[in-house]
Amino acid sequence: MQFGLNEEQEMIVSTVRSFVENEIYPHEDLVDRTGEVPEEVAEEIKRKTIELGFYACNFPEEVGGAGLSHLEFALVERELGRGSMALNHFFGRPQNILMACEGEQKERYLFPAVRGERTDALAMTEPGAGSDVRGMKCSAVRDCGDWVVNGTKHFISGADHADFIIVFVATGEDQTPRGPKKRITTFLVDRGTPGFTIRDGYKSVSHRGYKNMVLEFDDCRLPDAQVLGEVDGGFAVMNEWLYATRITVATMCVGRARRAFDYALDYAAQRHQFGQPIGKFQGIGFQIADMITEIDAADLLTLAAAERLDRGLPANREIASAKLYASEMLARVTDAAIQVHGGMGLMDDYPLERFWRDARVERIWDGTSEIQRHIISRDLLRPLGA
Amino acid sequence: MKVLVPVKRVIDYNVKVRVKADGSGVDLANVKMSMNPFDEIAVEEAIRLREAGKADEVVAVSIGVKQAQETLRTALAMGADRAILVVAADDVHTDIEPLAVAKILKAIVEEEAPGIVLCGKQAIDNDMNATGQMLSALLGWSQAAFASDLDIDGDHAVVTREVDGGLQTIKVTLPTIVTVDLRLNEPRYASLPNIMKAKKKPMDEKTPADYGVDVTPRLEIISTAEPEARAAGVIVGSVDELVEKLKEVGAV
Ligand SMILES: Cc1cc2nc3c(=O)[nH]c(=O)nc-3n(C[C@H](O)[C@H](O)[C@H](O)COP(=O)(O)OP(=O)(O)OC[C@H]3O[C@@H](n4cnc5c(N)ncnc54)[C@H](O)[C@@H]3O)c2cc1C
Numbered sequence: 001m002q003f004g005l006n007e008e009q010e011m012i013v014s015t016v017r018s019f020v021e022n023e024i025y026p027h028e029d030l031v032d033r034t035g036e037v038p039e040e041v042a043e044e045i046k047r048k049t050i051e052l053g054f055y056a057c058n059f060p061e062e063v064g065g066a067g068l069s070h071l072e073f074a075l076v077e078r079e080l081g082r083g084s085m086a087l088n089h090f091f092g093r094p095q096n097i098l099m100a101c102e103g104e105q106k107e108r109y110l111f112p113a114v115r116g117e118r119t120d121a122l123a124m125t126e127p128g129a130g131s132d133v134r135g136m137k138c139s140a141v142r143d144c145g146d147w148v149v150n151g152t153k154h155f156i157s158g159a160d161h162a163d164f165i166i167v168f169v170a171t172g173e174d175q176t177p178r179g180p181k182k183r184i185t186t187f188l189v190d191r192g193t194p195g196f197t198i199r200d201g202y203k204s205v206s207h208r209g210y211k212n213m214v215l216e217f218d219d220c221r222l223p224d225a226q227v228l229g230e231v232d233g234g235f236a237v238m239n240e241w242l243y244a245t246r247i248t249v250a251t252m253c254v255g256r257a258r259r260a261f262d263y264a265l266d267y268a269a270q271r272h273q274f275g276q277p278i279g280k281f282q283g284i285g286f287q288i289a290d291m292i293t294e295i296d297a298a299d300l301l302t303l304a305a306a307e308r309l310d311r312g313l314p315a316n317r318e319i320a321s322a323k324l325y326a327s328e329m330l331a332r333v334t335d336a337a338i339q340v341h342g343g344m345g346l347m348d349d350y351p352l353e354r355f356w357r358d359a360r361v362e363r364i365w366d367g368t369s370e371i372q373r374h375i376i377s378r379d380l381l382r383p384l385g386a
Numbered sequence: 387m388k389v390l391v392p393v394k395r396v397i398d399y400n401v402k403v404r405v406k407a408d409g410s411g412v413d414l415a416n417v418k419m420s421m422n423p424f425d426e427i428a429v430e431e432a433i434r435l436r437e438a439g440k441a442d443e444v445v446a447v448s449i450g451v452k453q454a455q456e457t458l459r460t461a462l463a464m465g466a467d468r469a470i471l472v473v474a475a476d477d478v479h480t481d482i483e484p485l486a487v488a489k490i491l492k493a494i495v496e497e498e499a500p501g502i503v504l505c506g507k508q509a510i511d512n513d514m515n516a517t518g519q520m521l522s523a524l525l526g527w528s529q530a531a532f533a534s535d536l537d538i539d540g541d542h543a544v545v546t547r548e549v550d551g552g553l554q555t556i557k558v559t560l561p562t563i564v565t566v567d568l569r570l571n572e573p574r575y576a577s578l579p580n581i582m583k584a585k586k587k588p589m590d591e592k593t594p595a596d597y598g599v600d601v602t603p604r605l606e607i608i609s610t611a612e613p614e615a616r617a618a619g620v621i622v623g624s625v626d627e628l629v630e631k632l633k634e635v636g637a638v
Contacts, residue, residue: 007456008582015576015578052577052578053579
């Protein structure tokens, strides 16, 4: 067992860290205040990411990516996590589910996405189906050899900028001993397809400027060529590829927590009350100690889960543990960072109130904390017949 | 033409420097180290010369502890072609003095025969601002210190220098030593493909003995002290009040 990064990994971390500090931090206040990323800023981040060879670095070399390991990619995202999600969205990392593209789909979706020419988003959630993905109502039926889709998706991140969306849709129902079970198929849907509209969603307290959108399908007609993976194989596609987004959440939480921690550590050393640095009061010093301990633990848990994937080991439970722990750790760390700063922590002179707001969604999206606990406990108990 | 770029591993410019308890120097144990920022500018300039077709090879050199290979790896990831590591100390707290560094560089220059040596104007750890100038003296080459602009034109270089009160443009004959200032360029990030390639680029490892140079220190550090802490400020409400306060402390 070996801890610590090799030289390349150190350089990857330091390059992405500098990139985030120089290209993302300076725009964060504006984006948080206005809820918008200026187009020229988005373009510049994207252009520089492509120039640096980091665009789509999660994809294998044979499709034009950089071929980073899961561990290395987790390091990239950890450093990106220090910065605004709205901005680092343009440090493009297309959904690796696009690796399921077959034949000419690769030319239309996979390769342009990896080159940064077309942007994707992913849609599962509906107003009536969140944690219970299988409860989805959005459905496609066969008609004259095509598929006709009807229904609504909401909370779809990045759909405002997307050229196409990877959409999960019900395509039938099986009767099982445990009741009816929906069959699900994955579709690639281009912006502008007749019967498909993307409209503004809700205003979120977390990650302002990283918009979530509502998708409406009204007799939207799609040919078979738009099916990603197998018909009725949506769950297989999900299970094969969607682990990645949970590692993303976990590792970004670690990055953001370290940034919040840096502020807290600095303030604990600089701020004087009762004639001494507040860090000398055990009440503050011990909070600092707890923060770094939890951050390091979350970091190791997450990197270890990513490394299991690199070794081809099952990692579902480990990834769920990492996502659960890192997102809950971030909530505690951002809260403590504000406590260390006292009243100033709540003022928008510091980014801490923003980190605190942003932290809230991490326990909800990509599977709530409850769902992660469900995954972990089922993974352990099911083999024991419980 | 070959460009030689000496790079130094120094305490990272973001780190809050702490003096060791015994005053013998700055505490470097467990502290983040990086390439001297001026040297990064020199590496960038060398790569630009190569990209502009004015140079064909960029060789980075570092003299210091073994860990300086990380610094060289960074130079390679930025785009340098190969590297020479001269391991001259075991302890990160041992600083090789400018004259010893210049002597080793002289020997390397004689071996490598570069058309130009691009160095940082100074290292941010000890601010000596001496190595480039000493190297020029030892080699008997021309020098242009504090460059904010550099152009190679045939057998000479045109260098704009940042001097007190303005800019001075001079023409020096090649081969030459140029030390670079802050405004010369903005160093690039290492690109991902270059980071991955860096490991495969050659890095020679040498010792001062290979060049017949004695690196025993000639300077003795008597004491090291932190700058005095700045006293807390006050916020004044108006210009009048400001003038009043300045008068109180005898500043005007
Ligand atoms: C800002 C934002 C962006 C998003 N982006 C996307 C996106 O790009 N694409 C996408 O498809 N989705 C996206 N989502 C959706 C996100 O994944 C869902 O919000 C999440 O899965 C939870 O679903 P829900 O909000 O409907 O909550 P619900 O599922 O209704 O849950 C409500 C509460 O009940 C709990 N609960 C539910 N079931 C159980 C159970 N079995 N056991 C115990 N407790 C349970 C939940 O944990 C939660 O506390 C986004 C959400 C947000 C907020």
